[in-house]
Amino acid sequence: MTEHQARAAAAVLAEGLRDLRTLAARLDPPARVTVPAGPRAELLAALADRLGVPLAIGPAAPDGDSGVFERIIGERLGPALGRPGLDGLADDPTEITGIADRVTAASFDRFRTPLDAVAPDGARLPVYTAGDPAAPAVLIASACGMPAELCSRWLELLGDEYRVVTWETRGLFTDEPDFDKLAWDTEAQAGDIFTVMDHLGIRTAHLLGFCGGSVIALAAAGRGPERIDSLSLWHGAYELGPGSPKLDHHRNIQALMAMAAEDRETAAAVHAVFLGTMLGSTPPDLAHLVLYPFATPELFFRYCRLNGAITDIDVNPLLAGVDHPTLVVTSEDDTTANPLGSAEVARRLPNATLSVEPTGDHISLFKLGGRLGELARGFLREHPGGRAASR
Structure with missing residues (x-):
């Protein structure tokens, strides 16, 4: 040797x-x-x-x-x-x-900015960037509570043409002095998008929403339409009111999160059950990332507060007035988020294109499985945008 x-x-x-x-x-x-x-x-x-x-x-x-x-x-x-x-x-x-x-x-550490973005309520947001700061900006609103490192392949893929940016969910990745004083609703999480943009001097951007981040992306597009050039929504899980198309897995997760979000005692009681549910669907090579929000009962409580706010909100009002060019991506066999929900969202958005892949789910999304990278690049080239803020 x-x-x-x-x-x-x-x-x-x-x-x-x-x-x-x-x-x-x-x-x-x-x-x-x-x-x-x-x-x-x-x-x-x-x-x-x-x-x-x-x-x-x-x-x-x-x-x-x-x-x-x-x-x-x-x-x-x-x-x-x-x-x-x-x-x-x-x-x-x-x-x-x-x-x-x-x-x-x-390592992925090379993408982290020296300073975190700070929201108006004091929430610190770890920010990660790749690519030329002068290039058109692409922001990734990733799955709530998941480490930004899950997006590493996307930063590497798109960083050669764009300024790619993502961040980590408020209250889950930094030592907040008092989580209970931070806002945790959808509105606050949508506001974090603009906090990150202002932190980096980005005036407008394309916004990718992954999983629950698709709901955040829709909320941001309605809140600041002039700052979002276009959208792409990937494997979103949507609450569309009575009769909303959902898979059993989605309903079960919602029910458990609703219980755990009530208080810390309940979160501690159902923590092991939820962790067992997640273990069964998490590939071993990503378990150290995907299972991060379930590492402790406290993290689990915070995750359920933040993620429950996204999965429970009725997206019907969020769809109104969003006329940005939008790519909606799902698959025929997603077992977490019902593909019919994405189809309905695409139908309701006036300027949307729906792409239903033969196979794929939330994990293959982060692994850039199939032709996802090709879809993203193609749409971005058709809808260029993203500008630095005027000084």
Whole structure:
């Protein structure tokens, strides 16, 4: 095993750790990673410390039991910890610092702006950007409560032609002094779009809405129509009043979130049930991101407050007056959001185009499955826009 191969093996481990940082930072007590005492445990501890990933590293717990998130973290790190060549680096602090810093520089962290945007009520919004600041702007209103890193492939895809921007949901990713003093309704979340635009000096933009972000995008288009050039709404879950087309999964999720949003005690009581529901539909390679809002009962309570406000709102009033060029995308087999809801939204918007893909869901959306990238690029080229704010 050469030194180069040893460094490469350590870099793979560091990449796994960096991927877990957002989730691990929320777990209390820190997740246990079972590694026998020795050079590999020392290397893991040194890299975790340098990357700011809180972990409890050592032998298995006496009872042999591990929680959901410990299993997720263990499965994420397991292949990297099993690679040959990891021994012998732990006693070289300079080497470890270099590996960790190189991994950080190439990670999704490179897209984060130095300062968060701050909403009028004090909510801090972590902001991520890619592309030329002078290029037309594309904003991604992503799924409520999901880490921005889920949008990484979109930033990389569109960043060569556009200034691509996304942000993370208020109250879920920063240490807010008092979440209960922040607004959490749809109106506040739509306002965050303009907070982010003003923060970056963006006058107008194309707005992509992913999942529940589609509802936020519609609300923003009605609130500030002159600042939105065009819209695309991807796999939206819409409440369209009595008889609204919904799948059983959507109804069940709504019911659980409504219960959990009532108070923290109820959220803690149904937390495990909701987590079990999500585990069954989350691919292992994205579990550390998709399950972030369920890491603790407190995060789960906040998520249900914020996401419930989106899934429960009647979008009929939001559709009125939205005449922007709009692409509505769904699939024939989405098992989370009923495709008929997207079809109805497209029918009601006067300047909308509906695209029903043969297959796809919320996960394939973030993985840029099928021809989604081609659809997005094609629509953006037909409807160019996005300007910097006048100085």
